[in-house]
Amino acid sequence: MRPFNPLYIPEVFFELLPFLPVTVLMLAGSVFFGSLLGFILAKAKVSGRKLSRLLADTYIAMMRCTPPIVLLFIVYYGLPELLLSTTGLDVNSIAKGIFVLLTYTLLSGATMSEIMRSSYESIDKGQWEAAVSIGLSPFQAFYRIMLPQATVVALPNLCNVLINLMKDGALAFTIGLIDVMGKGTLIISKNFGAYALETYIAAALLYWGLTLIIEKSFSVIEKNLSRGKRSIAE
Amino acid sequence: MELDIKFMVDTFFLALAGVPATLSITGVALIISTPVAFFMAISRIYDVKIVKQAVTAYVSFIRGTPVVLQILIIYSLLPSLFNTIIKSTGWNINVFDINPIIYAYIVFSLNTCAGLSEIFRSALQTVNKGQLEAALSIGMSPVQAYTRIIIPQALVTAIPNICNLTINLIKGTSLAFMMTVKEVTSIAKIAASYGYNYIEAYLDILIIYIILCSLVQLLFALAEKHLGSYKNIRGTLVNAG
Numbered sequence: 001m002r003p004f005n006p007l008y009i010p011e012v013f014f015e016l017l018p019f020l021p022v023t024v025l026m027l028a029g030s031v032f033f034g035s036l037l038g039f040i041l042a043k044a045k046v047s048g049r050k051l052s053r054l055l056a057d058t059y060i061a062m063m064r065c066t067p068p069i070v071l072l073f074i075v076y077y078g079l080p081e082l083l084l085s086t087t088g089l090d091v092n093s094i095a096k097g098i099f100v101l102l103t104y105t106l107l108s109g110a111t112m113s114e115i116m117r118s119s120y121e122s123i124d125k126g127q128w129e130a131a132v133s134i135g136l137s138p139f140q141a142f143y144r145i146m147l148p149q150a151t152v153v154a155l156p157n158l159c160n161v162l163i164n165l166m167k168d169g170a171l172a173f174t175i176g177l178i179d180v181m182g183k184g185t186l187i188i189s190k191n192f193g194a195y196a197l198e199t200y201i202a203a204a205l206l207y208w209g210l211t212l213i214i215e216k217s218f219s220v221i222e223k224n225l226s227r228g229k230r231s232i233a234e
Numbered sequence: 235m236e237l238d239i240k241f242m243v244d245t246f247f248l249a250l251a252g253v254p255a256t257l258s259i260t261g262v263a264l265i266i267s268t269p270v271a272f273f274m275a276i277s278r279i280y281d282v283k284i285v286k287q288a289v290t291a292y293v294s295f296i297r298g299t300p301v302v303l304q305i306l307i308i309y310s311l312l313p314s315l316f317n318t319i320i321k322s323t324g325w326n327i328n329v330f331d332i333n334p335i336i337y338a339y340i341v342f343s344l345n346t347c348a349g350l351s352e353i354f355r356s357a358l359q360t361v362n363k364g365q366l367e368a369a370l371s372i373g374m375s376p377v378q379a380y381t382r383i384i385i386p387q388a389l390v391t392a393i394p395n396i397c398n399l400t401i402n403l404i405k406g407t408s409l410a411f412m413m414t415v416k417e418v419t420s421i422a423k424i425a426a427s428y429g430y431n432y433i434e435a436y437l438d439i440l441i442i443y444i445i446l447c448s449l450v451q452l453l454f455a456l457a458e459k460h461l462g463s464y465k466n467i468r469g470t471l472v473n474a475g
Contacts, residue, residue: 064401065447067408070419070439078433163297170300171409181302196310204299204307211298 008195012187013202020206022179026097027166030104034165037105038112045117056113063110068103068168075103076175100172104165111161119154120146152225159218163211170207180206242434245425249438252418253446255335259407259417260400263342264350271350278355289351296348301341301406308341309413338410342403349399357392358384390462397454401447408443418442 041060044052063071076099083089123146131141173182184203188196274293277285296304317329361384369379411420419439426435 061448062444065405065444066440067405067419067443069408070436070443073432074436074440078436081433167300170302173302181300197307200303200307200310204295204303207300207303208295208298212294 005195005198008198009202009205012184012195012199013205015187016180016183016202016206019178019180019183020210022097022177023166023169023181023210026100026104026169026172026177026179027162029101030108030165030169031162033101033105034108034112035116037109038116041109041113042116042120045113046120060110060113063107066107068107069171069174071107072100072103072171072175075099075106096172096175096177099175100169100177104169107168108161108165111164115154115157115161116150119150119157122153123149148225152222155218155222155225159215162214162218166210166214167207237437238429238431238434241429241431242438245422245431245435246438246441248425249418249422249435249442252416252421253442255410255415255417256404256407256446259335259338259342259410259415260403262339263346263403264400266339266343267347267350271347272354274347274351275354275358278351279358293348293351296345297352301345301409302412304345305341305409305412308344309337312337312340334413335410335415337413338407338415341413342407342410345406346399346403349402350396353392353395353399354388357388357395360391361387386461390458393454393458393461397451397458400450400454404446404450405443408439 041056044056048056076096079099079102080091083091127145127149128141131145132138136144169179170181172179173185176182178186180203184199188194188199191199274289278289313329313332316332320327320329365383365387366379369383370376374382407417408419410417411423414420422435422439423432426432
């Protein structure tokens with residue numbers, strides 16, 4: 001067995017570091033679009049008619065049961081063919097990042113909507129009624145009164161979603177996206193399979209660091225936001 | 235796009251043969267990690283020195299790294315490590331003949347331990363401390379107090395989270411194909427590679443996972459109803475009185 005070379009870990013770590021923005025960008029993009037999709041789904045579930053609620057429920061249940069890698073492959077291999085045969089649109093040459101973004105938007109939309117709905121429903125209905133009764137428009141009541149309170153409730157779950165999304169995002173290398181993980185596999189194949197363990201450990205450290213940063217920043221945000229909440233309650 | 239329906243139906247039943255492997259990885263991981271995770275949770279609650287720090291670091295690492303990476307690390311580390319150990323002890327076993335599902339058991343057990351210990355910790359903390367004190371004061375041993383009083387109550391709050399974890403675990407086992415384990419995903423992928431029918435194969439996999447996860451959710455809903463029944467009894471008593 002070739003001896004384990006711990007000195008190679010920092011070396012490859014700095015080779016992987018330039019690809020961190022790709023990972024972060026994919027994460028930010030899918031969180032952003034996922035929130036939009038989640039908002040629509042949550043709205044359908046909270047205030048919608050029976051049909052829209054049924055559709056949203058089915059979608060969320062399906063996404064909950066789908067392994068990310070399976071959805072990634074269906075989107076990456078299936079969607080171009082579907083578009084080509086139905087609309088004649090050729091999307092095969094589009095950047096892989098778009099497919100990755102789409103996949104994780106679809107996935108995170110479902111979890112995001114559940115978080116939004118549960119945090120929205122955790123806010124007392126009286127808050128809304130009070131806001132509307134003093135003359136705020138429904139939009140103002142939502143935007144000024146409900147949303148800030150619901151955000152604080154949603155933060156811990158949001159942090160979890162973000163971390164899970166980042167971890168699932170590591171699968172994008174299977175369709176050839178060059179993010180941290182993708183670069184890692186490239187380095188390994190460049191070395192003809194040598195130093196695989198060292199490279200994986202370096203990538204793991206990078207992801208771990210990113211997770212810790214996300215966790216830390218969320219706890220800071222939560223502290224800040226809930227401090228305001230307490231002063232109102234007093 | 236035309237779906238090859240015949241291929242899809244054939245592959246569906248072919249891939250069904252991978253369900254036992256998927257479920258066995260899930261089951262073994264849950265069975266192995268339940269006791270370990272329980273003691274990890276206890277050590278964190280009771281502030282056992284060194285153990286607590288080690289467990290916290292371990293949970294943070296597992297939580298902070300993708301499962302793919304854990305799989306790849308274990309799969310590039312363990313076989314050669316086992317090989318050196320076995321060679322040095324002089325046994326005559328070829329490590330590379332071992333069924334790769336063993337490595338899947340190891341990876342997913344390590345992974346589940348971390349998640350489950352967090353679930354147990356939060357669930358145990360929801361039980362009022364007075365419950366433990368009351369149990370001890372009427373003469374129960376700590377073990378009795380835990381198995382009879384604390385755990386049954388903690389389990390009720392833990393069940394939804396355990397359900398989530400199990401579903402994520404089932405979804406996670408789809409990555410075991412990287413360790414050449416023959417489970418649902420890998421069987422369907424291999425079948426697809428003959429005729430390049432990937433879409434049909436992936437739709438098959440999707441259907442199988444949806445069925446599996448729906449069944450698991452149903453089972454957990456039943457378990458929750460059953461375990462939480464003491465709450466209903468108390469409720470009816472209060473209502474009746």
